[in-house]
Amino acid sequence: MSYEIQTWVRVAAYLGGGLAMGFGAIGAAIGEGHTAAQANIAVSRSPKNSGDIFKSMLVGQAVAESASIFALVIAMLLLFTNFANPTYITVAVMISAGLCMGLGAIGSGVGSGYPAGAACIGMSRQPGVANKLTTNMLIGSAVCQTPAIFALVTSFILLFTNFSDRPVNPTWAAILGAGLASGLGAIGSGIGGGLVAETSCEGIARQPLCSQSVTNIMLLGQAVTQTTAIYGLLVSFILMFKFMPASDTISSAMALLAAGICMGVGAIGPGIGEGVTARSAVSAISRNKDATASITRVMLVGQAVAESTGIYALVIALVLIFVV
Amino acid sequence: MQELGRIHQLIIPFFGHNLTFNLEVIAMSWIVMAILIVFGFFAAKKKSRFPGPLQAVGELFVGQLFSLTEDALDKKRRKTYGPLICALFMFLVISNWLGIIPYLEEPTKDLNTPLALGLLGFVIAHYAGIKARGIKEYTKAYFEPFIIMMPLNVIGELAKVVSISFRLFGNIMGGSIIILVVSYLTYSVLLPPFLNAFFGLFVGTIQAFVFTMLTVVYISVQVN
Numbered sequence: 001m002s003y004e005i006q007t008w009v010r011v012a013a014y015l016g017g018g019l020a021m022g023f024g025a026i027g028a029a030i031g032e033g034h035t036a037a038q039a040n041i042a043v044s045r046s047p048k049n050s051g052d053i054f055k056s057m058l059v060g061q062a063v064a065e066s067a068s069i070f071a072l073v074i075a076m077l078l079l080f081t082n083f084a085n086p087t088y089i090t091v092a093v094m095i096s097a098g099l100c101m102g103l104g105a106i107g108s109g110v111g112s113g114y115p116a117g118a119a120c121i122g123m124s125r126q127p128g129v130a131n132k133l134t135t136n137m138l139i140g141s142a143v144c145q146t147p148a149i150f151a152l153v154t155s156f157i158l159l160f161t162n163f164s165d166r167p168v169n170p171t172w173a174a175i176l177g178a179g180l181a182s183g184l185g186a187i188g189s190g191i192g193g194g195l196v197a198e199t200s201c202e203g204i205a206r207q208p209l210c211s212q213s214v215t216n217i218m219l220l221g222q223a224v225t226q227t228t229a230i231y232g233l234l235v236s237f238i239l240m241f242k243f244m245p246a247s248d249t250i251s252s253a254m255a256l257l258a259a260g261i262c263m264g265v266g267a268i269g270p271g272i273g274e275g276v277t278a279r280s281a282v283s284a285i286s287r288n289k290d291a292t293a294s295i296t297r298v299m300l301v302g303q304a305v306a307e308s309t310g311i312y313a314l315v316i317a318l319v320l321i322f323v324v
Numbered sequence: 325m326q327e328l329g330r331i332h333q334l335i336i337p338f339f340g341h342n343l344t345f346n347l348e349v350i351a352m353s354w355i356v357m358a359i360l361i362v363f364g365f366f367a368a369k370k371k372s373r374f375p376g377p378l379q380a381v382g383e384l385f386v387g388q389l390f391s392l393t394e395d396a397l398d399k400k401r402r403k404t405y406g407p408l409i410c411a412l413f414m415f416l417v418i419s420n421w422l423g424i425i426p427y428l429e430e431p432t433k434d435l436n437t438p439l440a441l442g443l444l445g446f447v448i449a450h451y452a453g454i455k456a457r458g459i460k461e462y463t464k465a466y467f468e469p470f471i472i473m474m475p476l477n478v479i480g481e482l483a484k485v486v487s488i489s490f491r492l493f494g495n496i497m498g499g500s501i502i503i504l505v506v507s508y509l510t511y512s513v514l515l516p517p518f519l520n521a522f523f524g525l526f527v528g529t530i531q532a533f534v535f536t537m538l539t540v541v542y543i544s545v546q547v548n
Contacts, residue, residue: 139530142522149495149499153497231487233494234486234490293396308476311476312476
């Protein structure tokens with residue numbers, strides 16, 4: 001069975017588009033469902049404020065949806081763009097771009113549903129701070145989208161870089177690895193960042209006076225939580241832009257693919273773990289504002305230790321790329 | 325769509341190496357600096373107890389960022405590092421907002437700018453650490469908890485530079501790509517202004533703040 005290259009590229013485009021939208025639909029749906037569930041609870045507690053709560057639920061769900069919209073954009077591009085002079089690398093590029101965006105949308109979708117839900121509950125508890133809660137929720141959800149944006153950047157660079165002067169054999173694996181590193185790496189950080197933003201909304205509803213320091217520490221915690229997603233981005237950049245010499249064996253290609261999988265899967269755990277750390281830190285600050293400085297220090301040190309497994313994954317990925 | 329990934333470069337041969345200048349990024353950074361200098365000049369021109377609009381904005385920036393620095397460090401170090409933090413935040417905010425003006429681009433969209441600022445923060449943080457704790461204590465921290473952890477501790481420190489700069493770069497680059505692609509798909513009808521407001525103004529401000537905050541925290545981790 002031998003097909004023309006054009007056929008293979010069409011097959012890859014359909015496969016990539018399907019993967020992008022299929023995986024990309026998982027996270028946002030879960031997140032939005034969570035938001036709506038919390039909004040129901042909030043309305044049952046305080047039916048008087050149902051207008052505010054309903055508005056906040058819709059805004060929160062719209063932000064949570066954006067990760068899926070990124071996946072939709074990539075899927076449309078894959079289905080409707082004609083790529084000139086396709087090679088077998090183009091086949092790998094299309095599958096990889098689809099996988100990357102699809103997987104990368106899961107975490108951010110799930111994560112940004114949490115702060116919206118917590119903001120709804122908070123409004124039922126403290127209707128007076130509805131504005132502060134909405135602002136904090138929007139900031140938290142926007143930062144939650146960062147891992148999905150990283151996956152989007154990787155997909156776009158994959159689609160619009162000219163790889164045709166590279167040798168086919170190790171490059172196909174490097175490209176698949178790049179997509180997996182960025183896509184899988186975004187899952188943990190997206191969920192973790194959502195957990196942090198959730199408790200910050202809870203904290204502001206509990207103690208509106210400390211909203212400034214809660215928002216600051218939330219941003220800090222989310223930023224550190226994203227570190228492992230950034231390692232994933234770094235590994236995919238190296239895999240995309242390092243010129244791999246041609247080889248006849250399969251082992252060099254497998255090393256590059258393994259580097260991507262290693263960094264991607266290795267980033268999931270630290271992302272969630274650091275999010276859990278920062279979640280408790282934010283909640284602690286809303287209970288005891290005077291201890292902000294020492295809580296922040298403990299949080300940062302704890303996150304650094306939780307991140308060490310992500311650094312092991314980074315080291316092994318770099319060894320696989322540069323040494324093996 | 326052809327504009328994606330296009331860079332104006334000036335390449336000058338220099339003793340066997342090629343020096344590469346990204347002309348657009350340099351020009352945009354100069355525009356940002358010019359805006360800041362003009363703003364500073366007019367904000368501080370007529371200082372009075374009843375501030376005019378520009379002076380009020382300037383006081384807002386300085387007051388907020390100085391108190392942020394004081395919370396993370398202490399009163400004495402606020403005097404040393406406060407102006408740096410202030411300048412960093414204002415440069416980043418104006419840089420990230422620049423993209424919403426037609427024909428101008430964010431200098432932070434090029435990885436070199438965030439990387440340079442990240443390295444700046446890294447060097448200053450480690451200088452502050454050596455100054456505060458002494459070279460002996462500073463070096464000892466790398467051999468904790470065991471001696472064999474030394475390489476991983478060093479990699480962990482270097483990874484901070486990577487993470488802080490890629491975070492800013494990825495967000496700004498991602499935003500500008502989304503704006504470009506959506507404008508292309510919708511023939512620039514209706515959606516792009518909202519996207520510009522979200523990614524340029526909102527995400528740009530948040531990311532500038534996150535970058536500044538992380539630089540302060542890196543200094544405070546080294547000092548304490």
